[in-house]
Amino acid sequence: xxxxDRIQKDMTDAMKQKAEARLxxxxxxxxxxxxxxxxxxxxxxxxxxxxxxxxLVKQRRDSIDMFRKGGRPELAEKEEAELKLxxxxxxxxxxxxxxxxxxxxxxxxxxxTSLKQMGVVMKAVQAKLAGKRVDGKALSEKVxxxxx
Numbered sequence: 001x002x003x004x005d006r007i008q009k010d011m012t013d014a015m016k017q018k019a020e021a022r023l024x025x026x027x028x029x030x031x032x033x034x035x036x037x038x039x040x041x042x043x044x045x046x047x048x049x050x051x052x053x054x055x056l057v058k059q060r061r062d063s064i065d066m067f068r069k070g071g072r073p074e075l076a077e078k079e080e081a082e083l084k085l086x087x088x089x090x091x092x093x094x095x096x097x098x099x100x101x102x103x104x105x106x107x108x109x110x111x112x113t114s115l116k117q118m119g120v121v122m123k124a125v126q127a128k129l130a131g132k133r134v135d136g137k138a139l140s141e142k143v144x145x146x147x148x
Contacts, residue, residue, distance in 0.1 A: 002044070011023060021078070025081070025082040029056065050091070060079050061083065064080055099125075106125045107121055109124055125139060126139070
């Protein structure tokens, strides 16, 4: 079952349960996926679906940050609920141990010891964690702390 089919089925369930917030978030996800499919003029592949969902996750995190700074906790909570829903469709995130092991292995493989070559380590770590949902900002901070 494709991701769009899963979302459509979940939308039907949300309509039946009269879960307006969930339905709105599912519609937003479906619209983003359809827009990407139309813009690229080819059917969605799993990698492009994950890319679209990761973009939505990043947008939600930025919005939550802004709403908290702006003193709008009710809007931040709405965004957090959407974030949880979107993340439920993504593959699991690596544990801290898996992340640390991948960073160590990538550093050993590449032989990088300076902060100037951090990009090489980042690429190697992301390749090792393919199929997992990796937050680039958090990964960058961990790699930076290991290299400095």
